[in-house]
Amino acid sequence: MSLPKATELPIGAVIPEPGSTRRNLTAGWRTLRPVIHDDRCIRCQLCWLYCPEGTIVERKGVFQVGNRTYDVKYEIVYDYCKGCGICANECPTKAIEMVPETP
Amino acid sequence: MIQIQKTRRVEALTGNYAAAYAVKAADVDVIAVYPITPQTTIVEKLSEFVANGELNAELIHVESEHSALSAVVGASAAGARVFTATSSQGLELAHEILHIASAMRLPIVMAVPTRAISAPISIHNDYSDVMNARDTGWVIYIAASAQEVYDTIIQAYRVAETVNLPVMVAYDGFLISHTVEPVELNNEEEVRRFLPRSVRPYTLNPKRPVTMGPLASPDWYYEFKYQQVLAMKEAYKVVKDVDALYGEKFGRSYGVVETYKMEDAEYAIVTYGGAAFGNAKAAVDIARERGIAAGVVRVRLYRPFPTMDVLKVLEGVKALAVLDRAIMFGSPAEGPLYKDIATAMFMHGVDKPAVNVIHGIGQRTMYVEDMYKIYTMLRENPRKEVVFMGVRV
Numbered sequence: 001m002s003l004p005k006a007t008e009l010p011i012g013a014v015i016p017e018p019g020s021t022r023r024n025l026t027a028g029w030r031t032l033r034p035v036i037h038d039d040r041c042i043r044c045q046l047c048w049l050y051c052p053e054g055t056i057v058e059r060k061g062v063f064q065v066g067n068r069t070y071d072v073k074y075e076i077v078y079d080y081c082k083g084c085g086i087c088a089n090e091c092p093t094k095a096i097e098m099v100p101e102t103p
Numbered sequence: 104m105i106q107i108q109k110t111r112r113v114e115a116l117t118g119n120y121a122a123a124y125a126v127k128a129a130d131v132d133v134i135a136v137y138p139i140t141p142q143t144t145i146v147e148k149l150s151e152f153v154a155n156g157e158l159n160a161e162l163i164h165v166e167s168e169h170s171a172l173s174a175v176v177g178a179s180a181a182g183a184r185v186f187t188a189t190s191s192q193g194l195e196l197a198h199e200i201l202h203i204a205s206a207m208r209l210p211i212v213m214a215v216p217t218r219a220i221s222a223p224i225s226i227h228n229d230y231s232d233v234m235n236a237r238d239t240g241w242v243i244y245i246a247a248s249a250q251e252v253y254d255t256i257i258q259a260y261r262v263a264e265t266v267n268l269p270v271m272v273a274y275d276g277f278l279i280s281h282t283v284e285p286v287e288l289n290n291e292e293e294v295r296r297f298l299p300r301s302v303r304p305y306t307l308n309p310k311r312p313v314t315m316g317p318l319a320s321p322d323w324y325y326e327f328k329y330q331q332v333l334a335m336k337e338a339y340k341v342v343k344d345v346d347a348l349y350g351e352k353f354g355r356s357y358g359v360v361e362t363y364k365m366e367d368a369e370y371a372i373v374t375y376g377g378a379a380f381g382n383a384k385a386a387v388d389i390a391r392e393r394g395i396a397a398g399v400v401r402v403r404l405y406r407p408f409p410t411m412d413v414l415k416v417l418e419g420v421k422a423l424a425v426l427d428r429a430i431m432f433g434s435p436a437e438g439p440l441y442k443d444i445a446t447a448m449f450m451h452g453v454d455k456p457a458v459n460v461i462h463g464i465g466q467r468t469m470y471v472e473d474m475y476k477i478y479t480m481l482r483e484n485p486r487k488e489v490v491f492m493g494v495r496v
Contacts, residue, residue: 006326006333011267012208013327014305015314 026053030083032098034076038063040095043070047087047096055081116286118279121249122188122214122272123148124286125256127158128294129212132183135163135174139193140226141216141276146188168193172200172213179209180315182306184260187211190276191218194232198239201269205240206331207316210263210303212256213241215273216280217376219465227466228276230376233405234429234439236271240331242338243406246274247361247377249284251403254355257294261345264301266338268331273405277466278378289353297352335407342404359404360412363387368398370481371417372460372474373444374426375402379463383426386474397478402440410447422456422485424477428463436489437461456485462492469493 010016036047048056055077063070076087088096116124122145126134134153136146152158161178165171168189175185189197194215204211217233219225230245237243242262246252252274259270274280305313319327343359350356363384365371370390372383383399390397400416402409417423427438436442441459448454460477463469473492480490 003322004326006329009323009326009330011304011330011334012206012315013317013319013323015317016305018312018314020314 025079027079027081027083030078030081031101032083032085033078033101034081034083034085034087034096035099036074036076037095037097038073039065040093041065041074042093042095043072043074044092046090046092048074050086050090052084052086053080053082056087112288112290113285114288115283116249116253117144117281117283118246118249118252118274119144119214119216119281120148121253121284121286122256123152124288125253126186126212127152128289128291129184129186129257129260129298130158130291130295131160131186133161133163133175133178133185135165135171135178135185135187137165137168137171137189137193139168139190141218141228141280142188142190142193142214144280145214145216149186168197169200172197172204172211175211176200176204176207176209179204179211180207180307182303182308184264184300185211186213188214188216190216191220191226191232194236195220198236201236201239201241203316204269206327208267208330208334209269210260210267211269212259212263213269213271214252214256215271216276217273218276225465228278228378229464229466230273230427230429230439233271233273234431237406237439240268240335241406242266242268242270242335242342242404244270244272244403245375245405246272246279246403247380247401249279249282250286250355251357252279253286253288254349254353254357257289257297258342258345258349260298261349262338262341264298264303265341265345266334267304268334268338273376275377287355293352297349339404339407339409342407357403358412359402359409360416361401361403362416363399363401364391365398365400365416367396368419369396369421370478371398371400371420371423372426372477373400373402373413373417373423373440374428375405375440376428378469379426379428382469382471383474385471386478389471389475390478395478395482405440408443408447410451413444414447414451414453417453420455422458422481424458424460424481426460426462426474426477428461430461430464438489441489456481457487458485459489460492461489464494467493
């Protein structure tokens with residue numbers, strides 16, 4: 001791979017492309033993977049709020065769980081989740097389980 | 104009908120007030136400051152200008168020099184023309200941000216009336232503060248009169264905004280910052296025409312988002328540092344061009360090195376700053392009366408170092424003395440300018456006796472007689488060594 005030369009790069013290490021960090025997958029050091037058990041999730045949004053990396057996304061739609069219907073569902077983006085476990089710690093219904101990553 | 108008066112306007116100003124008038128003429132947008140002797144009166148004057156409505160700028164009072172420089176880094180990143188000033192311990196505290204300002208390529212201008220560094224505490228003048236900041240990637244001028252402070256600050260904005268590097272304008276604390284000289288002030292309209300608002304490649308603008316100051320991994324970091332090396336090389340040319348252009352427009356220019364009676368000089372003192380240069384010039388006149396072909400060289404542009412210009416003016420001399428007003432403890436020679444000149448000479452195959460004289464530390468008085476003694480020393484016993492002059496040993 002050939003990277004740009006000093007004279008080809010924007011001066012002062014400016015990155016002119018917004019959101020380009022998304023191309024950097026940063027989950028490589030995760031040892032524990034949070035898994036959401038959707039049947040126990042009450043859609044309180046706390047995990048989404050507490051995640052320091054913004055790796056929990058709120059999907060809109062109609063979701064039937066048992067005899068209840070929700071209009072949102074929480075999912076974890078495993079490309080960026082570093083497995084810190086804050087979501088599992090904050091979850092009031094213990095709906096998030098930290099599962100060891102298998103090598 | 105409005106008539107523009109073309110007469111000269113000369114005011115009696117201290118070096119610090121001259122700096123403030125230059126900043127006003129440059130029409131800066133943001134000034135962030137924290138008081139420290141001997142810098143304080145620059146900003147006192149500037150806050151007067153802002154309060155009177157003579158200068159339309161945001162003057163931010165911050166809690167430290169680290170914050171002052173950080174604030175102007177932010178303002179400059181947003182595209183504002185900025186100014187700050189500090190001295191001594193303040194420059195030390197801001198040291199971390201010096202590197203950030205230059206690496207982010209922000210055209211900040213900072214005035215530094217130089218002062219010794221603690222301990223023991225000294226508010227008096229030497230060049231320890233600026234010499235500690237010499238390799239931080241800033242363009243550094245060392246001015247030698249209030250008039251030159253005024254002219255250099257105006258030039259500094261043009262240089263900074265052309266090469267996208269921060270510029271420091273240093274001068275003797277107290278000896279220039281607090282002494283009054285006649286200073287010719289330019290027409291401010293003309294200064295503003297000389298300093299057009301440049302279009303910066305990147306600024307912080309929500310409509311055109313960019314990331315500034317990101318993390319650079321080992322695959323990327325070195326290239327950005329090399330960009331700074333190239334920018335410094337460019338700055339050497341730009342400083343000369345701007346100085347010539349300023350001379351054409353306003354009738355005063357200085358070059359990157361100033362000389363006094365160097366045309367036929369056999370023995371030279373090379374130095375920086377107003378007091379050292381002024382006294383050395385007086386000593387040259389005495390030495391010449393007594394039959395020594397003496398001359399002085401003053402390095403006005405300290406970074407980027409004007410290697411070729413310095414070597415050229417020293418071509419004809421038999422021996423030289425480098426007079427330094429700062430100490431680099433434990434160095435092969437304790438003077439910072441000596442190190443630069445020795446490196447320049449070595450790299451270009453020049454070998455002649457060059458003595459390093461350390462003097463004026465903590466504003467120890469440098470007598471004209473001391474300077475004269477350097478010339479007799481050079482003539483009678485030219486050698487390579489470090490002499491600590493004016494200290495009781």
